[in-house]
Amino acid sequence: MKLVCTQSNLNSNLSLVSRAVPSRPTHPVLGNVKLEANQETQQVSLTGFDLSLGIQTKFAATVEEEGELTLPAKLLTDIVSRLPEGEITIDSEAGETICILRSSSGHYQVRGMSTEEFPELPVMSNSEVTQLPTAALIKGLQGSLFATSADETKQVLTGVHLIVKKDSLEFAATDGHRLAVVETSYQDTDRSSEVQPESDIEEFSVTVPARALRELERMVGMRQLAESVAVHVEQGQVVFQLGEQRLTSRTLEGQYPNYRLLIPREFERQVAMDRRQLLSALERIGVFTDQKNNLVKFTMDSLNQELFLSVDAKEVGSGRESMAAQISGDDMEIAFNLKYLMEGLKAIPSNEIQLQLNEASNPVILTPLGGLKMTYLIMPVQLRT
């Protein structure tokens, strides 16, 4: 193998695929990235794969001699990221696992491994591909990913449930304590002309691990909004294709909870207020919460159209904040887990938000006023009286 590429190309593509390389690989070769140089296409392909998440990318290079090799991802990234801008020559003898990198002033030898043991990424058959609009994908991921469970024993709850419909995408995530649902219509978003007509779209649903979708979110965020992302689901695998970049992931098997049943349809009370004002007031009184007591109390004063937020930490002190709110319905007191409330507020992309409530023990819905169709459900915490 012999090729010449630019430092910036190699560096940015390496850091992309390195995100799929495990820091503690179960097998040494999985700590490596696979590097393939193709003389015909004059392209270099890089692959990182932890057996669940895989990222592959291709970029232009002057390939003088074909070849493939796997190289330690961390070491290679550490070297390349520190090299000055300019050309890098990568060189290795056929059959050898030692690779030589040359820059303007440096000469580096890196010991790699042959590609034989490196597992193949799942491939995408072109027949059943669905094109998803980028903007809808970004909004859906931003509004749902935070609500997934970090507890690996919770199976499907560690992923986002994605429903691809003829005219919209639906994203749902829940960790058992709260639920986030986002619907993004294709019409709302800047659909590229490349996206296929609605009638061609095959409806399906899939639950994808949050870890893979966080990487997808990063990758999609770096691209043009007008582009679309191709998705293909097959045999427990999902493949997303973004131009020359591919992300593959195993899917989460098992029935996703029927979350629609949890969302109340009627409410006795509504409170509308400024989202950022509520967030900063919660941040301030949140100083008095800790891991044992993570509870904030809301007290409504519909007469004065004022909302009081308070935290009481007996031994330490207490905090109270007041803010203007449009309140309808009878006054009540209700308490929330501060963390769940704040995470939802941060993910909602609107200036004004609305709380919809029934009794102090019933689920509460948080929605943006205007803009995105997002529903965030949290269970209140029982107040000891």
Next chain:
Amino acid sequence: MKLVCTQSNLNSNLSLVSRAVPSRPTHPVLGNVKLEANQETQQVSLTGFDLSLGIQTKFAATVEEEGELTLPAKLLTDIVSRLPEGEITIDSEAGETICILRSSSGHYQVRGMSTEEFPELPVMSNSEVTQLPTAALIKGLQGSLFATSADETKQVLTGVHLIVKKDSLEFAATDGHRLAVVETSYQDTDRSSEVQPESDIEEFSVTVPARALRELERMVGMRQLAESVAVHVEQGQVVFQLGEQRLTSRTLEGQYPNYRLLIPREFERQVAMDRRQLLSALERIGVFTDQKNNLVKFTMDSLNQELFLSVDAKEVGSGRESMAAQISGDDMEIAFNLKYLMEGLKAIPSNEIQLQLNEASNPVILTPLGGLKMTYLIMPVQLRT
């Protein structure tokens, strides 16, 4: 106690004194800051003290009622830093340890402790005060602090040895493996007219813990260069006074090593080169070092006026960099601990640096070319051959 002050004043002064508050106090009251409101001066004084390092500061406030109290440093900083800009009212009943903070929309109760148990900071008797030029102090601390020992059992080596002379300051630090000495003449720096004439300066030396001097460096860096810093040493204590801010610290007792004896006076070889170029080459080949092997080899080629740097990590690979250098004396190979070398190079404030060497087992001196009078001595590492 009742006072009104601005959020920005209270916030900046709180974060300053909080740096002297231990995160794990040996006595609960040491986790607090002491707050004193003086009606006559219309000033608030804040103090943090961990029994070794103390920081005190004063700022203007509208004091309606005198009083003093200690309050939990972390909780108070967390609240105040999140409050919006504007006025804050602080209120506590005489004899009570509960304090009420009011901002535009918030009302916070914080439980404190009486000031009785809070230890007094050492006081500075005005008689024997020396004025140090700020610029000289900054340069001296920047060039020496990094070389102190982090090992608490090493006593005096955990501090910087400061010698105040009639016309200059000398700073020395060593951890037993390397030594940094900086001399800053009063003439070199922009001496303020306030600084006392040389003849009045009492010569003395003192060893001050690095932790206290790092805080002093921060505090001095936030001030005008034209100001001077008053210093006073007495009974195992050193006090630095910067306007309304005071830093006190215990001094380190015991004989500081006679480091002048360690510095060679004659050299057989000299190598001059660009400092940043050397630093970035070392960063790149440093990728191949680890905790076991932290060794970089220098090979001189005086014929071509070229310097080669190399690291060899047998199992992993190797790196080599070359750079132009002005080399005089016979060619040689010499090896250094990469960490010690890079820390010195980062602290030297010049574009060009000079290495002065004898044999491969003798101490090596690193000095800036032009500008500051700084000497950095490192011991080479024996190369196994």
